[in-house]
Amino acid sequence: MSEANLLKALVLEDEWPTRNYLVKLIEDTHRAEVIGAVATLEEAREAMKGSPMDVVFVDVQLTATGDSRTGLDLIRSMAREPSAPMFVLATASSQHSLEAFDLGVVDYILKPYTEDRVEQCLKRLLERRASRSQGPRRVVARRKKSLVFLDPDTIWAFEAADRLTFVHAPEGRFDIDLSLAAIEASFGRALFRVHRNWLVNLAYVKELDRDIAGATVTVGRDIGPEGRSIQVPVSQDRSKALRDALLENATGLRRT
Numbered sequence: 132m133s134e135a136n137l138l139k140a141l142v143l144e145d146e147w148p149t150r151n152y153l154v155k156l157i158e159d160t161h162r163a164e165v166i167g168a169v170a171t172l173e174e175a176r177e178a179m180k181g182s183p184m185d186v187v188f189v190d191v192q193l194t195a196t197g198d199s200r201t202g203l204d205l206i207r208s209m210a211r212e213p214s215a216p217m218f219v220l221a222t223a224s225s226q227h228s229l230e231a232f233d234l235g236v237v238d239y240i241l242k243p244y245t246e247d248r249v250e251q252c253l254k255r256l257l258e259r260r261a262s263r264s265q266g267p268r269r270v271v272a273r274r275k276k277s278l279v280f281l282d283p284d285t286i287w288a289f290e291a292a293d294r295l296t297f298v299h300a301p302e303g304r305f306d307i308d309l310s311l312a313a314i315e316a317s318f319g320r321a322l323f324r325v326h327r328n329w330l331v332n333l334a335y336v337k338e339l340d341r342d343i344a345g346a347t348v349t350v351g352r353d354i355g356p357e358g359r360s361i362q363v364p365v366s367q368d369r370s371k372a373l374r375d376a377l378l379e380n381a382t383g384l385r386r387t
Contacts, residue, residue, distance in 0.1 A: 137161075137162065137163055137164045138162060138163035138164070138185040138186055138253065138256055138257060138260070139163070139164055139166050139182065139183065139184050139185045139186075140157055140163045140164065140165045140166065140184065140185065140186050140187070140188065141165070141166055141167045141168075141169070141175060141178055141179065141184045141186070141187045141188070141216075142154055142157070142165060142167070142168040142169070142187075142188045142221075143169055143170075143171075143172070143174075143175045143187060143188065143189045143190055143193075143202055143205065144168070144170070144188070144190040144221065145170045145171070145190060145192075145193040145194065146190075147170070149190075149242070149244075150168050150170070151168070152244065153168075153188060153221060153244055153249070154168050156244055156245075156246055156249040157188070157249060157253065159246065160246075160249060160250050160253050162250075162253040162254065162256075162257060163185075163186070163253055163256075166178070166182050166184060167182070170193070171193065172193070172200055172202075172204060172205050175187065175189075175205055176205070179209075179216070183216075184216040185216055185217060185256070185260060186216055186217045186218070186219060186237075186256050187205075187216050187217075187218050187219070188219045188221045188240075189202035189203075189205060189206060189218055189219065189220055189221060190202050190221050190222060191203060191220060191222040191223075191224075191227050192222070192223070202220070202222075203227060203230065203231065203234075206218050206231065206234050206236060207234060210234045210235045210236070217237045217256055217259065217260070218231075218234075218235070218236045218237060219236065219237055219238045219239060219240065219252060219256070220236055220238075220239035220240070221239070221240050221242070221244070222239060222240075222241065222242065223241065223242040224241070225239065225241060232312065233312065235312050235315055235316065237255070237256060237259060237316070238252050238255055238256070240252055259316065268283070269281065269282065269283065270282075270283055270286060270298060270307070271307070272298050272305035272306060272307045273305055273306050273307070274303070274305050279302065279305050281298065281300050281302065281305075283318065283321075284334075285300055285301060286298055286299070286300050286332055287299045287300060287301075287331065287332055287335045287350045287351055287360075287361065288329060288330060288331040288332060288335075288350050288361065288363060289307075289311060289314050289322070289329070289330040290304075290328060290329055290363075291310075291311050291327075291328040291329075292328060296308070296309060296310060296311060296314070299350070299351075299361055301351075301352065301359065311324075311328070311330055314330060315330055318330075321333070321334075323373060323376055324369065325348060325363060325364070325365045325366065325369050325373055326363070326364050326365060326366045326369065327366065329363050329364065331348060331350050331363055332350070333376060333377060335350050335351060335352075336348050336349070336350055336377060337349045337350065337351060337352075337360060339365075339373065339374060339377060341370060345364065345365065345367065345370075346364075346365035346367075346370045346373075347362050347363060347364055347365060348362075348363050348365055348373070349361075349362060349363075350362075350363055
């Protein structure tokens with residue numbers, strides 16, 4: 132594999148022998164280049180500021196550094212960012228796997244690490260990166276007994292409600308079989324997680340409203356009584372990140 136196509140990886144592991152071993156296993160696959168290998172959350176964040184990463188291998192327990200926080204704290208704080216890398220749990224136990232996958236973690240590898248498992252993981256990551264860059268050509272949904280085929284570029288939002296997932300588009304609201312996590316992985320950075328139950332297409336956000344009761348976004352064609360749009364709640368912990376993402380490709384206001 133050419134150097135340009137290698138995954139850029141960061142390893143967060145507090146125990147240096149394990150950290151060095153994982154770095155060796157990753158680089159021996161010739162599928163990834165380890166840009167950094169760090170022991171603390173602060174070092175991981177600093178490394179990601181300095182160089183964009185495709186994937187971060189995250190150890191859950193960081194007890195060797197005396198930090199009460201875990202690797203999951205890093206994932207929670209970054210997983211929904213538009214520019215977030217893929218995350219892989221590198222851990223001694225699978226007990227955190229359910230929460231991790233809810234956060235959008237791509238894979239987990241158990242200690243002691245093996246060559247085959249690391250190879251399998253990196254192969255999966257490369258396939259995922261390729262699918263994210265291409266994106267789906269069409270989205271198929273249901274309307275009663277009919278199948279509806281939607282252009283991904285026209286979709287406004289995805290909603291999870293009552294154990295079902297719905298897609299919102301100019302044609303209406305339809306149910307689909309994919310989870311929000313699967314949709315998020317497929318669409319990549321085109322969608323933004325504004326709430327645990329909502330993904331929105333930033334291209335169709337028409338208004339961001341914030342008041343004492345919380346924040347909402349208007350998503351759709353136009354705002355106003357004649358426009359067709361939907362109101363989507365924004366989680367308190369996602370409000371600032373959403374505003375920053377919207378302002379990133381906009382002009383007209385000073386950023387505060």
